[in-house]
Amino acid sequence: xxxxxxxxxxxxxxxxxxxxxxxxxxxxxxxxxxxxxxxxxxxxxxxxxxxxxxxxxxxxxxxxxxxxxxxxxxxxxxxxxxxxxxxxxxxxxxxxxxxxxxxxxxxxxxxxx
Amino acid sequence: xxxxxxxxxxxxxxxxxxxxxxxxxxxxxxxxxxxxxxxxxxxxxxxxxxxxxxxxxxxxxxxxxxxxxxxxxxxxxxxxxxxxxxxxxxxxxxxxxxxxxxxxxxxxxxxxxxx
Numbered sequence: 001x002x003x004x005x006x007x008x009x010x011x012x013x014x015x016x017x018x019x020x021x022x023x024x025x026x027x028x029x030x031x032x033x034x035x036x037x038x039x040x041x042x043x044x045x046x047x048x049x050x051x052x053x054x055x056x057x058x059x060x061x062x063x064x065x066x067x068x069x070x071x072x073x074x075x076x077x078x079x080x081x082x083x084x085x086x087x088x089x090x091x092x093x094x095x096x097x098x099x100x101x102x103x104x105x106x107x108x109x110x111x112x113x
Numbered sequence: 114x115x116x117x118x119x120x121x122x123x124x125x126x127x128x129x130x131x132x133x134x135x136x137x138x139x140x141x142x143x144x145x146x147x148x149x150x151x152x153x154x155x156x157x158x159x160x161x162x163x164x165x166x167x168x169x170x171x172x173x174x175x176x177x178x179x180x181x182x183x184x185x186x187x188x189x190x191x192x193x194x195x196x197x198x199x200x201x202x203x204x205x206x207x208x209x210x211x212x213x214x215x216x217x218x219x220x221x222x223x224x225x226x227x228x
Contacts, residue, residue: 004156033216040122040220040221041220042203042219042221043157048215059215090156090157092156092157098145098207099145099162099164102216104149104157104158105156106154106155107155107156
């Protein structure tokens, strides 16, 4: 049982390049989330999904797109990277809303130059 | 709007002493409250949560937290700190009256435990 995994762990992009971050979970969780973590700002929600084939915008969705084609995978895409997207990205999943805690992946450190 | 405040960027405590990491929240309805811990270069790990019932909740690694509705607080405590408790701690809240899809995280408090 690997829990929540993220690939890649590190990436450096030039401004304007694109990339996709992959999140996978093997706990059969319905809900999945993408956050970014910046110093002094905690975690901010980018997008989330409440089930296969569904996605919704979070607090800071601009410049990102997501897809949930399979229940176990949640992809985060950057179409045209900007230096402001330099951050650590975390994926999380949970059984459901409200009372359930989230399980987090190890993070992806992205630098955009 | 929901919000979480962790008023201290950093807490320093000596090993063996009690520790408190503070958290206050604001939600329109009734809250579900969580504490997570993050060790260097790792993802967040769940510590404990308050859903309903007893205001004092116990969690992993000897941590506990007290829910205080009148003060809208959910402070994290441990009777005797360990050097290995040094990490970044996040308080988080969900508003049960708005569906609870989203979790709002505080900015985090860095705990240093000195030997």
